Amino acid sequence: MSEIALELRRLTVDIPTDAGMLHAVRGVSLTARRGETLCVVGESGCGKSLTTLAVMGLLPEGAKRGAERMELAGENLLKASPSRLRALRGDRMAMIFQDPMTCLNPSLTIGDQMTETFLHHGKGRRRAALDRAVALLERVGIAGAAGRIGQYPHQLSGGLRQRVVIAMALMCEPDVLLADEPTTALDATVQLGILQLLAALQREMHMALVLVTHDLGIVARIADRVAVMYAGEVVEEGAVRAVFDTPRHPYTRGLMQCIPQPGITAPGTRLGTIPGLVPYLVGEVAGCAFRGRCPHAMPACALPVPVREDAAHAWRCLL
Amino acid sequence: MLGFALRRAALAVAVGLAVSAIAFLLLRVSGDLAATLAGEEASAAEIERIRGLYGLDRPVIVQYGEWLLRSLRGDLGRSLFYPESVAKLILDRLPNTATLATLGLAVALLLSIPLGVVAALFRNTWIDRLALALAVLGQAMPSFWFALLLIFFFGITLGWLPVSGTEGLANFVLPALALGWFSTPVLMRLTRAGMVEVLAADYIRTAHAKGLPVRTVLVKHALRNAVAPVVALASVQFGNMLSGSVVIETVFALQGIGYLAWESISRRDFPVVQGILLVVALFYVVLTLVADLLNAWLDPRIRSG
Numbered sequence: 001m002s003e004i005a006l007e008l009r010r011l012t013v014d015i016p017t018d019a020g021m022l023h024a025v026r027g028v029s030l031t032a033r034r035g036e037t038l039c040v041v042g043e044s045g046c047g048k049s050l051t052t053l054a055v056m057g058l059l060p061e062g063a064k065r066g067a068e069r070m071e072l073a074g075e076n077l078l079k080a081s082p083s084r085l086r087a088l089r090g091d092r093m094a095m096i097f098q099d100p101m102t103c104l105n106p107s108l109t110i111g112d113q114m115t116e117t118f119l120h121h122g123k124g125r126r127r128a129a130l131d132r133a134v135a136l137l138e139r140v141g142i143a144g145a146a147g148r149i150g151q152y153p154h155q156l157s158g159g160l161r162q163r164v165v166i167a168m169a170l171m172c173e174p175d176v177l178l179a180d181e182p183t184t185a186l187d188a189t190v191q192l193g194i195l196q197l198l199a200a201l202q203r204e205m206h207m208a209l210v211l212v213t214h215d216l217g218i219v220a221r222i223a224d225r226v227a228v229m230y231a232g233e234v235v236e237e238g239a240v241r242a243v244f245d246t247p248r249h250p251y252t253r254g255l256m257q258c259i260p261q262p263g264i265t266a267p268g269t270r271l272g273t274i275p276g277l278v279p280y281l282v283g284e285v286a287g288c289a290f291r292g293r294c295p296h297a298m299p300a301c302a303l304p305v306p307v308r309e310d311a312a313h314a315w316r317c318l319l
Numbered sequence: 320m321l322g323f324a325l326r327r328a329a330l331a332v333a334v335g336l337a338v339s340a341i342a343f344l345l346l347r348v349s350g351d352l353a354a355t356l357a358g359e360e361a362s363a364a365e366i367e368r369i370r371g372l373y374g375l376d377r378p379v380i381v382q383y384g385e386w387l388l389r390s391l392r393g394d395l396g397r398s399l400f401y402p403e404s405v406a407k408l409i410l411d412r413l414p415n416t417a418t419l420a421t422l423g424l425a426v427a428l429l430l431s432i433p434l435g436v437v438a439a440l441f442r443n444t445w446i447d448r449l450a451l452a453l454a455v456l457g458q459a460m461p462s463f464w465f466a467l468l469l470i471f472f473f474g475i476t477l478g479w480l481p482v483s484g485t486e487g488l489a490n491f492v493l494p495a496l497a498l499g500w501f502s503t504p505v506l507m508r509l510t511r512a513g514m515v516e517v518l519a520a521d522y523i524r525t526a527h528a529k530g531l532p533v534r535t536v537l538v539k540h541a542l543r544n545a546v547a548p549v550v551a552l553a554s555v556q557f558g559n560m561l562s563g564s565v566v567i568e569t570v571f572a573l574q575g576i577g578y579l580a581w582e583s584i585s586r587r588d589f590p591v592v593q594g595i596l597l598v599v600a601l602f603y604v605v606l607t608l609v610a611d612l613l614n615a616w617l618d619p620r621i622r623s624g
Contacts, residue, residue, distance in 0.1 A: 056528055058524060058527055058528060085530075086530045086531075086532065087530060088530065089527070089528055089529065089530035090528060090529035090530035090531070091530060094528070094529075095528045097521060097524065097525060097528075099521060102520065102521040102522065103521040103522050103524070103525045104522055104525070105522040105525075105526070105540050105544070106522070106544065106618065106619070106620060107543050107544055107617060107618050107619060107620075108539075108540075108543075109619075116529065116531065116535075116539075117529040117530070117531075120529070120530065120531055120532075120535070121530065152619040152620070154619070154620045154623075155623075165525075168529075
């Protein structure tokens with residue numbers, strides 16, 4: 001088994017609200033290995049984005065983080081000082097955000113924004129930084145990269161901008177690349193190209209790619225492992241084939257029924273839906289958070305639910 | 320960028336011409352100049368003589384054309400009161416006003432931008448409220464009153480600084496403080512609003528995700544995007560200061576443009592008033608052009624737009 005790049009044990013993120021403490025992430029454990037793509041799936045508000053922001057140390061103001069363990073390539077992030085975290089961010093761990101239209105600075109050139117990471121982390125001088133930026137822009141499929149260096153974000157299309165954002169994140173060859181719904185804001189025709197690029201870069205640079213998405217189609221295409229999140233918890237986690245072929249948690253099964261499968265789903269059939277709503281996470285949450293929507297719920301579901309596992313995956317359910 | 324600059328410059332010339340025409344016409348419609356000049360007891364013949372002497376009997380368009388051509392050569396005519404030419408009168412006083420305005424703007428920017436940034440960083444804390452209180456105080460206090468307080472405290476009680484005259488740079492400290500203080504609140508509030516908006520932007524989160532130092536994030540990534548409206552407003556404020564603050568110049572006995580304008584208006588010295596109007600209007604035109612260019616330099620989207 002390959003080297004562990006990122007390990008999270010029982011991560012929690014609590015956000016104080018007027019109504020009380022919102023337990024947005026409740027004991028999430030994840031492991032991402034070098035040369036592997038881990039997809040974190042779940043619906044909006046399940047805590048998947050907050051999980052990645054917690055790793056980066058970029059949680060919104062007021063949010064409280066707790067964890068048993070949080071390690072980046074063997075380094076304890078829980079003990080890292082703010083300045084140590086700054087040194088790791090952009091260098092050992094990098095992040096790609098959802099909307100490429102807004103996450104590039106409108107008043108700085110592409111080249112300036114790309115090279116500043118490299119220069120700040122002391123990877124080399126300006127010339128080397130520019131060379132690396134041009135090489136990476138070419139690698140992410142931007143034609144005439146040398147000429148693009150002096151351009152501003154508004155001169156590029158959304159798809160090109162996301163490629164720039166990806167190249168920018170790779171300037172220092174991070175151990176872990178966190179991508180938060182990197183294709184959600186893009187046209188469907190551009191999405192596939194970006195995903196294939198991310199998967200290829202992950203293999204070439206032998207990094208751990210943690211891709212947050214709500215799109216199971218994306219997961220099926222590029223994931224090695226998948227973690228399914230629901231209401232701030234990982235409810236099922238394992239090798240992508242195991243989770244897709246033999247989903248064990250009722251929520252995962254519900255999700256699978258929501259997507260059409262080529263050759264299996266007959267034309268004209270209604271796709272599945274999961275009845276009910278995501279639970280309210282303000283205040284104490286006990287037992288399985290999915291029990292209110294679960295067709296198999298039983299009285300014991302109100303008690304703490306143990307994690308069960310087989311050779312290929314683990315799930316948090318009594319079934 | 321060059322194309323943008325040329326387009327803006329052409330626009331500035333057009334605006335300058337329009338403004339000169341308005342400046343000229345405003346004075347003509349303010350009453351019969353010949354009658355005013357001749358005095359109250361003048362006979363009709365005398366008024367007509369003066370009308371002919373100053374060329375006021377010719378069509379307005381001819382008068383304007385002649386005045387414009389002469390103005391372009393730097394000849395703004397003669398004062399009706401002083402022995403000097405209008406151009407010399409203005410040029411003599413311009414350095415005082417320009418020094419005062421430049422220092423005043425420097426005071427305003429040095430106070431408002433750091434205060435606005437700090438208020439945005441600590442928004443809704445006591446620091447933010449203190450900055451707001453200062454802003455309210457600054458805007459609520461009449462500038463002559465603040466100037467008098469400065470004179471009383473620094474000039475008389477402490478005796479640190481001269482309170483009147485234009486001998487040296489020290490003479491400009493108190494007037495510049497009084498002038499700058501008055502522009503600070505609005506510039507500060509604008510800086511704060513801009514920073515609050517920009518600090519919430521996705522690209523600031525990106526900058527943090529790169530591990531950049533807080534200072535780099537604040538200055539390079541945030542402030543640059545937040546100051547565009549501040550630049551625009553500051554240029555207008557600078558225009559106000561350059562056109563001469565009658566109040567501040569009077570309180571500190573500074574022989575500047577504002578004081579001259581006020582004097583000349585009360586004496587119906589119309590060539591001087593006209594000259595000052597033209598010069599001040601041209602200041603605004605130039606400053607607007609400079610602000611446009613500065614903003615285009617700050618924000619590349621404006622350049623191509």
